[in-house]
Amino acid sequence: MGSMENGHSTERRFGTLAVHAGAPHDPVTGAVIAPISLSTTFAQTSVGSPVGLYEYTRSSNPNRDNFETAVAALEHAKYALAYSSGSATTANILQSLARGSHVVSVSDVYGGTHRYFTKVADAHGVTVTFSPTIELHVEELIRPGETKLVWIETPSNPTLGLVDIKAVADIAHRHGILVVVDNTFMSPYVQNPLDHGADIVVHSVTKYINGHSDVLMGVAAFNSEDLKERLSFLQNAIGAVPSPFDCWLAHRGLKTLHLRAREASKNATAVAKALEASQHVISVNYPGIDSHPHRKIAIKQHRDGMGGGMLSFRIKGGQTAAHNFCKYTKVFTLAESLGGVESLCEVPSSMTHAGIPKDQREAAGVFDDLVRMSCGVEDAEDLLADVLQALEKADKANGSA
């Protein structure tokens, strides 16, 4: 398959791989950028002898192969498989488990992942146990013979708690259990979970990898032949595959991931520090600064101890202040999602996490006054000025209310 052709070169650094992995020149025309292969079917010269590597686009497509090759290189994986969304990626992995399988997951997973684990997996006989303290309790939650997967999301959403991947993987592997890490929030530039012992890394490509808020896609990357067999069979059988155009766009986005991730991380660090210094703020969750309770894990697990582009903070003045803050920002757009070049903010308790009962939400630190921010790649000075003016305005509006 094309996704293996270029393999993964350990000698090249991240930026070089981002630009060149899975991006060969067209051997016929010399085109530096691959054309978009919209053809759904590929000619054969005799029965069973296709002209090239391809037969039918659901099974494989040149643009999807190129994108998968690039992601595999960036995640230090042998293989990557792309899907029509991050959610479809999760569903494919869960569907690879036999009836009667059990999964241990961190509590703080993405809302759609939680929904699949609690409302869909059950229908094909897979049960999930959630743990808020997985590093401490994974061993006692393992059911011998039944537990097949441990699911980690680090950092967590929206409180940015970190999980020590290696600590959990060491325990899981002693019991022959695979570890999946959802690496969407960090992107392959900041964190490579396979290097810390994870067996599968998944991404909502919709976020940092594409990075321009114009593609919905997912990807899984891993090293095992056996996983390659099982997951690529399901990728084709279930058919939740991305379009060639989306693969082409996501591949274009990925080529600048290192530049975007560095800027976003720098901006988030500046914003986090300004928030921490503000009298209008109760507390800040950002793994890139020393006040973060899991800062040691960030230093061990993230490139140069970077914190990434995501942060959250509690504003003084309750839910009203949180809503007002997001209304008064001018550079930060009030919207769900994350990881794009443009900065976004939202109030999880009223938006992305509104579906979780209040007591459960608050136990996980998601209070009504929590604001989540995705820092983009605008100029830090403008982001800081925007945040500071919105804090002032939200405070004044509360005072006069």
Ligand SMILES: *Cc1c(COP(=O)(O)O)cnc(C)c1O
């Ligand atoms: C967005 C997201 C998903 C789901 O991805 P979609 O592409 O929206 O289906 C999964 N995990 C995390 C952490 C996400 O942010």
